[in-house]
Amino acid sequence: MGRTDLNRDALRRHDVMIVGGGLVGASLALALQQADLDVALIEPQPLRAAPAAGVWDSRIYAISPGNVAFLESLGVWQRLDAQRVQRVEAMSICGDAPAGRLQFSAYDAGLRELAFIVEGGALQRALDAVIDDGRAVRMLRPAQASALAVTADAAHLTLADGTRVAAQLVIGTDGGDSWVRQAANMAARVSDYRQRGVVANFETEKNHRATAFQWFRNDGVLALLPLPGRQVSMVWSTSEEHAQALLAMDGLQLAAAVAAASGNVVGDLHTVTPAAAFPLRLAHVDTLVAQRIALAGDAAHHVHPLAGQGVNLGFRDVRTLVDVLSARAPQQDCGDWSLLRRYARARREDIAGMELGTDGLQKLFALQRVWISGVRNSGMGVLNRLPMLKNLLIRHAAA
Template sequence: MNATHQTFDVAVIGGGLVGKSAALALTQGGLRVALLAQPCAPLPAGAVFDARVYAFSRSSQALFERLRVWQAVDAARLTPVYDMRVFGDAAAELHFSAYQASVAQLAWIAESSLVERSLDAALKFQPNLTWLDTRAQTLDVNADAAVIGLANGRVIQADLAVGADGAHSWVRAQIGSQVVRRDYRQTGVVANFRAQRPHGETAYQWFREGEIIALLPLPDQHVSLVWSAEAQHAEALLKLAPEQLAAEVERATQGQHGALECVTAAQGFPLALQTVDRLVAPRVALVGDAAHLIHPLAGQGVNLGLRDVAALVDVITQKEAFRDLGDMVLLRRYERGRREDIQKLVVATDGLQRVFAFPGMLARAVRNTGMALVGGQPLLKRWLVASALG
């Protein structure tokens, strides 16, 4: 190795919840870690909530507790989900209950930035972590190390590079992992509202003519919207004034929460299905959106990425003493361990999106009948809840 280069055990390229969780878990495991990411941006002046929220599963909560991050999150800004109600095209309805599934809650709803700021705070106290607020520009892998050239002119070396740099991953491109992408031609429109009626810690979801509308519970009688809308419709929704958007959401959700008042500016992000042909290469592993992208209808995208982190950390901490961190035998254990979980969610979310997007009366009758059949099978519903909890 070049002695002039700063050396690390692991370099995590990319931040967000997944990348920062990976960096924190690995450095808490005693490894010297470089994190190439930016600190979480503060909320805009006057903002009540972050527009982007996540439904964290039991597996994600367990990882954050293991990292001692969950305990530091402001509990007043966390909302448990005790029930979930899903409505089809007609009168069909599915009800999932934490009580009936014998679990404490189905999920926790939290703002992305709320958890990320707790990760940032924890990372700042890690003596084995070096935070580099810059970008990677080159990645060269040799027998001894992954050599990473940075935008600030420095060069670092690591036994293992972890690509956590999102759906358009630069790291993935460097290792030649092939991407299969299918654009849903939909946009996820997100915004938060103050509701007239209490949400009762219940998440709601409506399937409407190929579009999916979800309202997730937030503290103090607020709700968070995730509207998976056709691209042109989404463009129109994003152009509405706050009071017009609130009125449109009230109409689309049949006044479930009474009058709504928009408290955050609406944002949109394109929806796509994306898979890759390999998650690893010599001295490189992919996690999170760099490794997979799924439809948000089940709210499982971030949970899937956090399960990548947990699996990678487990493989590394349980490795044989003689193995290098970049050993392909080790990295293939991680890849094999993740394939089934990823494939299962890809098939489930893509299948549901296709079923509810298919037009026509016959398709509507079939899916509503299917919802009714699932609703009448308590054991099947418990299995679905268990799968979602991770």
């Protein structure tokens, strides 16, 4: 690139600049570019390499049918290897007593499936590949943002290497510890659950029958999600101490511990992907927007993974933001305050519901008192006998 091109590039003002190219940021970049906006994306990590053949990612996501349709509309879902995607047709949730049992079925709710299980790395690579094919998003990668300044007519970012980028709107999709959120002085209440999400994959003795299993136990929330063939993926949200104990186990010990904790629901287990652990936090931001700034994904709401809804919530942020920006008037600036307020208002209810629901459930099951145990288990039993309410919940989670 010659000096004139560099100068022209430095003066260019993008419609939107996205900071953070994880699942949420990459899908947003693609959707906005497909809506004919001029988009730049900043991401510090280099592109992820594909794993060796036959190796399974232990970061697994349950993606709602509504979000699968969104990823299909971007041309991303079709890029996944269908042999490595699993449909979830039923869900079984157990409390810590026999009375506490909830069963959900896609068939009863009039749906084809409740969710799709996909490997995180594969979904990220599919998004990156479609962005790369289009060549229309300006990729700044690997690059780190180091300063943010907002003026009346633009937001300006300076990268660690001195590159300056300007846009009408900056969107922070840079995860739970969002740099954008802090640089824009947007208040967040962050609390640490002092828990870790321990993940691992297992081969199973028995068929999982396309069922996702979850147990609310004294030592945390254990989930076994179905993978193609006779495999399941575990997420055990548990105390730091118990997580360390699980991480210290060899494959045989881990498989035996998880089989016992799951009541051998899918028979004996054999560990195929060793355990890894992720810290669990709650982050609540008072507002998703500031002058020429918007937040989406975990930067805007970091929720407990017990409902498997974090990235689903983030994709729903993206769908709303793209709708709002696409519907703006022909000459309207993307950073126009009325647009940003429309986005924040439209997302308020979904996010608040998920924050309250996941945090409330986590706290309710963390309490060890006997009478509370009775109330929560009978509550689950009652809900299980209310098909209309159950189907309403399923339809909300499927969005």
